[in-house]
Amino acid sequence: MSTNPPQSKSPKTSTPVSADSPSDPAKPPSPLELTNSQLLRRMFRFLAPVRALAALACLLIVAWVFVEINAVKTTGQIVNAVKDTLESGKVANTPFWDAIGREPLRSIVHMIVILGLLVVLNNFITFLRTYMNSRFTMDMVYHMRAAVYDRLQNVGFAFHDEHSSGALINRALSDLQNVRAFLQMGLLLTVEIVAFVVGWIVYMSTISRWVALAALLPVPFWIWYILRFGRKMQPAQQAAMKAGDDVVTVLTENVAGVHVVKAFATEGTEIQKYNAAANTWFDRVMDTVRLWRNFAPIIRGIASASHLTLFAICALLVVLTADVPPPSATLPTSTLAPSTAPASLPATAPEAAAATSAPTATITASSPAFPVKVNVGHLLVFGAAMGAILSRLQQVNQISDQYQRAIVSARRFFEVLDAPSTVPEFTKAPDLPRGPGAVEFHFVTFGYDPAKPVVRDIAFDVPGGSIVALVGPTGSGKSTLVQLLARFYDPQNGQILIDGIDIRKASLTSLRKSIGFVFQETFLFSDTVANNIRYGHPDATMGDVEAAARVSQAHEFIMELPQGYDTMLGERGATLSGGQRQRLAIARAIISNPRILVLDDALAAVDPETEHLISRALELVMVDRTVFIIAHRLSTVKASDLVIVLEHGRITQAGTHKELLRQHGHYRHIAEVQLAYQEKEILAKAEKRADKADASSEEKKT
Amino acid sequence: MISTLMKRKRDQRREVAKINLPTAGPVKDPNAPEGEPDYKPLEWPVVKKILHWMAPYKWNYIVALLVNLAGTLLDMLGPLYIKHLVDHDIPGHPHMLATGLVAALRTTFPGTAESVSRSLQHHAPFWGIGCTIALWAFTTFLSILLMRFNMEYNRRTGEKVVFAIRKAIFAHLQQLSMSFYDRTKFGRILSRGTTDIDAMVNPVVNGVNTVVTNAMMMGIAAVMIVYSDWRMAIAVLWLGPVLYFMNQIYRRKIGAKWRQVREHFTRVSTNLAENINGMRVVAAFNRQEENLSHFNELQDVNTINNIQASATNGIYMPLLNVVGFIGKVIILMFGCYLVIRTSGQSATARFTVGTLMALYMYWDWFMNPVLNFGNFHNEMMQAMASAERIFTLLDQRPEVTDSADAIALPPVKGEVRFDHVNFAYKVDKPVLHDITFEARPGQTIALVGHTGCGKSTIMNLICRFYLPQQGGILIDGYDLRKITSDSLHRQMGIVAQSNYLFSGSVLENIRYAKPDATEEQVIAAATALGSHDVLSELKDGYHTQVGERGSAMSLGQRQLICFTRAFLANPAILMLDEATSAVDTHTEMIIQQALERLVADRTTFIVAHRLSTVTSADLVLVLDHGKIIERGTHHSLLELGGKYAELYRQFTREIGSDTP
Ligand SMILES: Nc1ncnc2c1ncn2[C@@H]1O[C@H](COP(=O)(O)OP(=O)(O)OP(=O)(O)O)[C@@H](O)[C@H]1O
Ligand SMILES: Nc1ncnc2c1ncn2[C@@H]1O[C@H](COP(=O)(O)OP(=O)(O)OP(=O)(O)O)[C@@H](O)[C@H]1O
Ligand SMILES: [Mg+2]
Numbered sequence A: 001m002s003t004n005p006p007q008s009k010s011p012k013t014s015t016p017v018s019a020d021s022p023s024d025p026a027k028p029p030s031p032l033e034l035t036n037s038q039l040l041r042r043m044f045r046f047l048a049p050v051r052a053l054a055a056l057a058c059l060l061i062v063a064w065v066f067v068e069i070n071a072v073k074t075t076g077q078i079v080n081a082v083k084d085t086l087e088s089g090k091v092a093n094t095p096f097w098d099a100i101g102r103e104p105l106r107s108i109v110h111m112i113v114i115l116g117l118l119v120v121l122n123n124f125i126t127f128l129r130t131y132m133n134s135r136f137t138m139d140m141v142y143h144m145r146a147a148v149y150d151r152l153q154n155v156g157f158a159f160h161d162e163h164s165s166g167a168l169i170n171r172a173l174s175d176l177q178n179v180r181a182f183l184q185m186g187l188l189l190t191v192e193i194v195a196f197v198v199g200w201i202v203y204m205s206t207i208s209r210w211v212a213l214a215a216l217l218p219v220p221f222w223i224w225y226i227l228r229f230g231r232k233m234q235p236a237q238q239a240a241m242k243a244g245d246d247v248v249t250v251l252t253e254n255v256a257g258v259h260v261v262k263a264f265a266t267e268g269t270e271i272q273k274y275n276a277a278a279n280t281w282f283d284r285v286m287d288t289v290r291l292w293r294n295f296a297p298i299i300r301g302i303a304s305a306s307h308l309t310l311f312a313i314c315a316l317l318v319v320l321t322a323d324v325p326p327p328s329a330t331l332p333t334s335t336l337a338p339s340t341a342p343a344s345l346p347a348t349a350p351e352a353a354a355a356t357s358a359p360t361a362t363i364t365a366s367s368p369a370f371p372v373k374v375n376v377g378h379l380l381v382f383g384a385a386m387g388a389i390l391s392r393l394q395q396v397n398q399i400s401d402q403y404q405r406a407i408v409s410a411r412r413f414f415e416v417l418d419a420p421s422t423v424p425e426f427t428k429a430p431d432l433p434r435g436p437g438a439v440e441f442h443f444v445t446f447g448y449d450p451a452k453p454v455v456r457d458i459a460f461d462v463p464g465g466s467i468v469a470l471v472g473p474t475g476s477g478k479s480t481l482v483q484l485l486a487r488f489y490d491p492q493n494g495q496i497l498i499d500g501i502d503i504r505k506a507s508l509t510s511l512r513k514s515i516g517f518v519f520q521e522t523f524l525f526s527d528t529v530a531n532n533i534r535y536g537h538p539d540a541t542m543g544d545v546e547a548a549a550r551v552s553q554a555h556e557f558i559m560e561l562p563q564g565y566d567t568m569l570g571e572r573g574a575t576l577s578g579g580q581r582q583r584l585a586i587a588r589a590i591i592s593n594p595r596i597l598v599l600d601d602a603l604a605a606v607d608p609e610t611e612h613l614i615s616r617a618l619e620l621v622m623v624d625r626t627v628f629i630i631a632h633r634l635s636t637v638k639a640s641d642l643v644i645v646l647e648h649g650r651i652t653q654a655g656t657h658k659e660l661l662r663q664h665g666h667y668r669h670i671a672e673v674q675l676a677y678q679e680k681e682i683l684a685k686a687e688k689r690a691d692k693a694d695a696s697s698e699e700k701k702t
Numbered sequence B: 001m002i003s004t005l006m007k008r009k010r011d012q013r014r015e016v017a018k019i020n021l022p023t024a025g026p027v028k029d030p031n032a033p034e035g036e037p038d039y040k041p042l043e044w045p046v047v048k049k050i051l052h053w054m055a056p057y058k059w060n061y062i063v064a065l066l067v068n069l070a071g072t073l074l075d076m077l078g079p080l081y082i083k084h085l086v087d088h089d090i091p092g093h094p095h096m097l098a099t100g101l102v103a104a105l106r107t108t109f110p111g112t113a114e115s116v117s118r119s120l121q122h123h124a125p126f127w128g129i130g131c132t133i134a135l136w137a138f139t140t141f142l143s144i145l146l147m148r149f150n151m152e153y154n155r156r157t158g159e160k161v162v163f164a165i166r167k168a169i170f171a172h173l174q175q176l177s178m179s180f181y182d183r184t185k186f187g188r189i190l191s192r193g194t195t196d197i198d199a200m201v202n203p204v205v206n207g208v209n210t211v212v213t214n215a216m217m218m219g220i221a222a223v224m225i226v227y228s229d230w231r232m233a234i235a236v237l238w239l240g241p242v243l244y245f246m247n248q249i250y251r252r253k254i255g256a257k258w259r260q261v262r263e264h265f266t267r268v269s270t271n272l273a274e275n276i277n278g279m280r281v282v283a284a285f286n287r288q289e290e291n292l293s294h295f296n297e298l299q300d301v302n303t304i305n306n307i308q309a310s311a312t313n314g315i316y317m318p319l320l321n322v323v324g325f326i327g328k329v330i331i332l333m334f335g336c337y338l339v340i341r342t343s344g345q346s347a348t349a350r351f352t353v354g355t356l357m358a359l360y361m362y363w364d365w366f367m368n369p370v371l372n373f374g375n376f377h378n379e380m381m382q383a384m385a386s387a388e389r390i391f392t393l394l395d396q397r398p399e400v401t402d403s404a405d406a407i408a409l410p411p412v413k414g415e416v417r418f419d420h421v422n423f424a425y426k427v428d429k430p431v432l433h434d435i436t437f438e439a440r441p442g443q444t445i446a447l448v449g450h451t452g453c454g455k456s457t458i459m460n461l462i463c464r465f466y467l468p469q470q471g472g473i474l475i476d477g478y479d480l481r482k483i484t485s486d487s488l489h490r491q492m493g494i495v496a497q498s499n500y501l502f503s504g505s506v507l508e509n510i511r512y513a514k515p516d517a518t519e520e521q522v523i524a525a526a527t528a529l530g531s532h533d534v535l536s537e538l539k540d541g542y543h544t545q546v547g548e549r550g551s552a553m554s555l556g557q558r559q560l561i562c563f564t565r566a567f568l569a570n571p572a573i574l575m576l577d578e579a580t581s582a583v584d585t586h587t588e589m590i591i592q593q594a595l596e597r598l599v600a601d602r603t604t605f606i607v608a609h610r611l612s613t614v615t616s617a618d619l620v621l622v623l624d625h626g627k628i629i630e631r632g633t634h635h636s637l638l639e640l641g642g643k644y645a646e647l648y649r650q651f652t653r654e655i656g657s658d659t660p
């Protein structure tokens, strides 16, 4: 049962393929197109760094199997020796301790000692094996996990937009657990089974090639059946995984949006939704169980059938190859009586020995088909061997299960790993040189979905140190535009230059270092206040942190928190009010002293007074920086050097506050709307007496 | 042989315990020790609770158990067959089955019986081997049939119980109050419904079977050993307790190791989850390299922990195996001695080679359960810890709950009264002091004040997300404590400051509270509100997917969707907490105008920093540090010249100073 995320949809790898973007020349096939064996092969490439360890682990398995077979063989020999002793009629009538010191028991004890040594050796190898397995699988998963983490950090946001974060997290965690489980158990178990089967068949062929052949017989059928089953199982498994994931998604969204659920009193529908998803999951799980129900018994049936067949053959061989062929050996008729219990045995050992070879008159021990005398000891060996093989072959269920999971998981893993970066970087991209921070947009067009551009033909150019305001209706693309500047996405057309350098040609690190970002939506980490503020600049001193907090007017409320700057924040900063969160975000952006500062509606959640204080403080900070301000309140906008009005993704107006007020257009419209309040205010003042009279009379009434 | 089997099972367990990560990460809290206990000894109260959940299916469990026992019994015949083969068939004693056949045939087909009997005399071993193998095949076949039956039956029973618990967890989560959600980390809550319940699957499905079957296996094997020879029994059975105690030690050691592994792995996963959720901030602040090296540091520890656990495993399992093997040595040595010593005695007193072989095999049956219990115990401890957490959750009384005598709130006019309300999220840090005000039906109340002064908190209290520590809140004269929350929320529309959208289309989100609303009704509501223009211009109009948490929408669009969603429910009380802070001025004005019409017969609470939205309120409450410092209409407050006047001056000064 698994709550793994669904096989996520194919990533639309809408790489911006502009002329000079360093796209991968030989694009490998998408992981979704890879066949299972190709996937496995790619997975094994991660074994490269731990090749030696892996080889050692396999060698140890072979050694282990070898010792194990010898141990079992020795056990058989011991039993044979006992039996031979019996048949030779040497009866030890001495007490135990005397008996084992003397022949015939002495040699048997020797064999037992050898067996003991073999077992100890075997367990020592087990120890090494356990250790080695864990070493090399852990190492391998380490590399895989680091690779996927690195990739997720650098793949660009278009990829993150398309995949739910839960699914992505699972790529690096449970998916890789699946891969490891397969390697550690599935794969090594396969090696073990192969070694085991080969070992035993070689052993059996020393007894008789017919026995060996009989043992081999079911193997092809087996392989065929397992493969066939895998094909049926895989879709069922995936469906179950997906259904499980749907259940988790309902739960996740419900818990994350709990206040909405409560506010709208939709608990009932939520429960219905969850139960419906859970019922589907249950059904899908039972689907897989039903498949197993047919698969596992058949696998066991085949194993048991060949086990018993071999046993029968072996038992017959014991009879046929017995080397004393006394012609007179017919059974005493008394034993034919059905009344005798099965345990009732012939009176004496010699009789029994004689009885053993009763019907072998026609077949002699020297018969070329049976070069070795098969005896009871062999039977024990066969029993043990077949038992061991049987129990391993029943693990085939498990291997096949793990294999299915690992394949699904590997596919998803490579899907992340192969996702071409949506913001590819040149291999040796130089750092962005330190400059004044001039920004030029050169006919930039971008859409999250390339077919539907969100911003179109954006062209402007501002010298370093200027303040640029972006205004425009909701959804006009303001946030999108500033995200392009930091290369969260690459435009489909056009280019963006900072200090004359195409941002795609500079290293991402240097680019983002030179831009300080206050997002429209605040994300804080569950860490202390101080660590959140110095997030982008970990070596900032407490002095720096405090200075930044003072600029964003956060210092005061931070000091009121239980542990001041060392207070832990809740998840996403949940225990702070909206305005408090936003002020921390501003402090975080300015602490690293960036050349370009982006304030995306950064003051929306603070009251006018605090806003005023922050703006005043920011004015000092803004000196010598290029600042992009997105705001709806003109008060924030009017001091800027350039106001850009964005409507439906296009620049419809650009100029200073004063210039734009003189033009007909969006800007003047919003100014009028906002000024209307003031006019209303003047009107209101004229009417205030009447109002006041009203109000007081009303108060009297109540 | 055993060691690998054991190892495989353990690995299996380990993978069962794999982490299913919630969408948003659990949070690390340096003050509290990382994580919750992962292992817990068996405790009767918890077991009782699990049994309580299993009780409705007790007959199914009993059937499954009986079937399983029968199958195991059949499988345990194996050594007896071998004994029979060796002692009886190969030496050529006629098989009971064959002689029985002859006897049966003799009365009906004397001729056939004669020829069979003759063949039996000459080829007794062939008949014997054939009969034994046939019998063996038959019992194996039966056992496989039983297994096939149980595979589904047993699993279905167990899964039904597990799913019942899953559903109960979810349903219970719906009842718990906001303070629970504040207190408990998101990842933790989520893991109740994911990892914790997953850890219970195997014990609930197979627990009873495993315990009883293993006990039976051990018992039968012991009986077989005692029965075959009492001296032998004394010679080997004492190893059972020894093994058990060794296993106990091993369990403790490995338990501690696995706990370490799991606890640390939580750190790896938390780190990953949080960074993925905050990826934009990570990228904007260039933390990739640092994060990767930090992540790898965590991974290093994880690797070392895992390898250490394996090493412990690698030492103890072979040790246990060697001890188990001592039993075999004893059986072999003493058995060989007995075989040879007693070979001259009477048939019944004789210790045969077959008996020796059977004993040798029964020893495995005796020893394996001891080792199995070890693994099962490990898994049980995890399940115990999980079960306890789940039951703690299920036992959690919601703090804000409908009292027993709660009544459904009748359709309200919308009068809201706060009566000396004091409130604190955390006991030692009061947020609201002595709040008293009255909102008459149809009035618009504005809450104004500095950030963090408690505006959203007042909204939360009206929604009954929290209960005040002192004072009362009355709606139409009904105390909030005395009415059902369902009836309350049905008459309220809320736009919270932190908006939340469910993944799905815009349409689905808007009609969240009213799933039966038609698309036309939705559009009508949006048109009346003034959000239609923006929403219809989206990529696919109302059918645009909003993305995870609404991430494919601009913030303003998200707010409009939330606003429309609240409005569609046609509430008597409307609460708008910064509902349009990210919406552009033009759209805001349209909505403002629409609201003036739409809120006429609703009681409306507004929080806004853009004071333009506040001017027409019937009552403005100015808050400062959780106290109401001024109250009145916009004009009376301006007249007063206090805090509000100052805030308002600040607001208008900024707009007005540059009039063309
Ligand atoms: N991750 C995304 N995937 C797909 N579409 C998106 C995504 N983010 C934004 N959009 C769409 O792109 C358009 C522009 O969004 P953007 O966030 O840039 O608007 P905005 O100007 O910042 O608006 P607001 O003032 O509301 O913040 C919107 O129509 C939005 O629905
Ligand atoms: N869940 C919570 N747990 C503990 N403290 C909280 C919680 N929510 C808010 N607070 C604290 O309570 C105080 C009031 O918060 P509230 O959200 O009511 O402010 P607000 O007036 O809405 O501010 P804003 O205008 O910034 O939204 C703040 O100091 C805040 O830190
Ligand atoms: Mg925006």
Ligand SMILES: [Mg+2]
Residues within 6 Å of the ligand: A577, A578, A579, B455, B456, B457, B497, B577
């Ligand atoms: Mg608030």
